[in-house]
Amino acid sequence: MNVLLTGSAGFVGSHLAEHLLHAGHTVVGVDNYLSGQRSNTEALRAHPRFHFVQADVSLGLHEAHLPPGVDALDWVLHFASPASPPHYQQHPIETLMVGAQGTQYALDLAWRQGARFLLASTSEVYGDPHVHPQPEGYWGHVNPNGVRSCYDEAKRYAEALTMAYHRARGVDTRIIRIFNTYGPRMRADDGRVVTNLIHQALRGEPLTVHGDGQQTRSFQYVTDLVDGVLRLMTVTHHDPVNLGNPDEYSILHFAELVRDLIDPRLPIHFTPAAEDDPRQRRPDIRKAEQLLGWVPRVPLADGLARTILHARHPGAPVLAHTS
Ligand code: NAD
Ligand code: UDP
Numbered sequence: 001m002n003v004l005l006t007g008s009a010g011f012v013g014s015h016l017a018e019h020l021l022h023a024g025h026t027v028v029g030v031d032n033y034l035s036g037q038r039s040n041t042e043a044l045r046a047h048p049r050f051h052f053v054q055a056d057v058s059l060g061l062h063e064a065h066l067p068p069g070v071d072a073l074d075w076v077l078h079f080a081s082p083a084s085p086p087h088y089q090q091h092p093i094e095t096l097m098v099g100a101q102g103t104q105y106a107l108d109l110a111w112r113q114g115a116r117f118l119l120a121s122t123s124e125v126y127g128d129p130h131v132h133p134q135p136e137g138y139w140g141h142v143n144p145n146g147v148r149s150c151y152d153e154a155k156r157y158a159e160a161l162t163m164a165y166h167r168a169r170g171v172d173t174r175i176i177r178i179f180n181t182y183g184p185r186m187r188a189d190d191g192r193v194v195t196n197l198i199h200q201a202l203r204g205e206p207l208t209v210h211g212d213g214q215q216t217r218s219f220q221y222v223t224d225l226v227d228g229v230l231r232l233m234t235v236t237h238h239d240p241v242n243l244g245n246p247d248e249y250s251i252l253h254f255a256e257l258v259r260d261l262i263d264p265r266l267p268i269h270f271t272p273a274a275e276d277d278p279r280q281r282r283p284d285i286r287k288a289e290q291l292l293g294w295v296p297r298v299p300l301a302d303g304l305a306r307t308i309l310h311a312r313h314p315g316a317p318v319l320a321h322t323s
Helices: 011-022 038-045 083-088 091-114 149-169 191-204 221-231 253-262 286-292 300-312
Strands: 002-006 024-031 050-054 075-078 116-122 173-178 207-210 217-218 241-243 248-250 266-270
Touching: 002 011, 002 091, 011 024, 011 038, 011 075, 011 221, 024 038, 038 050, 038 083, 075 091, 083 091, 083 149, 091 116, 091 149, 116 221, 149 173, 173 221, 191 207, 191 253, 191 300, 217 253, 221 241, 221 286, 241 286, 248 253, 253 266, 253 300
Parallel strands: 002 024, 002 075, 024 050, 075 116, 116 173, 173 241, 207 266
Antiparallel strands: 217 248
């Protein structure tokens, strides 16, 4: 198949591209490096079926972007968007644009091509949730103009637009809501809790925990996410599907786990709570289990060990393709 993937230079996009190539598909990656890494493109370029287009998808996505030999698309996978809170708060307008205009250009391309479309949405559409764990039917509790709104509302709009293209124009759409995902190739300076804590500990610095550390997250290893995406693309289901690992940790407990894997002598340093920081987050994954026969397989300790190994040796190959 011919697959166009926006956000191919990002953390998730690079893993997805690698797995699609491994499965025999041709991948056209599109990225403007707003939050991605050139090293991800360089690694993928070694593959003869990978083509890269440096472009801002908020400004347009057209057939002219397709390389010679790729004259029809089977799938359009829209992963372009900053995802780390420090990144999207530093680029709030670009984040809104890629969720709005970028999603529309990607949907229009899928419509013209008769391609299947997938939107990478997020657990942030649930905001600071009042329902726990979060099932897909929960409408969320989002501050519509707070510091996280550029991301949350962009993704909520992107979901609405995707459903509108499905209902009004018959585009064959999919929506996934991704919960905190981690693994090799996250940017060391990405600012999310996994990378911050690992790199602080590797430098022998105190680990920073925002607030009292009692807020919770559920951490999914990236190959489990890729497995879920590929399964959803092969079934017909247009409503959103949660993809995340339901094992829930307080951030303080998570910091202790990371510290103990790297250097148990390091102190934990409490810093001011982040604004509008969700207090709890855990996916209800019953839909993905029933629809896709999917469950996350990589336990946190194993995924963290692989992520730490890669942070120590960034050039090392990444293990484990999905089957
Ligand atoms: P990332 O920042 O590593 O990757 C995003 C990529 O999109 C980057 O390479 C960036 O340069 C690119 N990009 C951003 N704006 C663009 C634009 N206008 N045009 C072209 N490229 C653009 O983030 P990630 O963690 O890999 O997240 C990928 C997707 O998954 C995002 O849509 C994000 O919202 C979603 N998601 C991720 C997580 C997670 O935990 N990693 C959780 C929920 C949702
Ligand atoms: N966090 C933290 N220390 C850090 C970075 C983040 O305690 O150095 C907290 C953050 O306040 C949040 C949780 O860890 O409660 C997850 O943050 P992250 O930025 O990874 O993603 P989020 O789930 O908030 O989008």
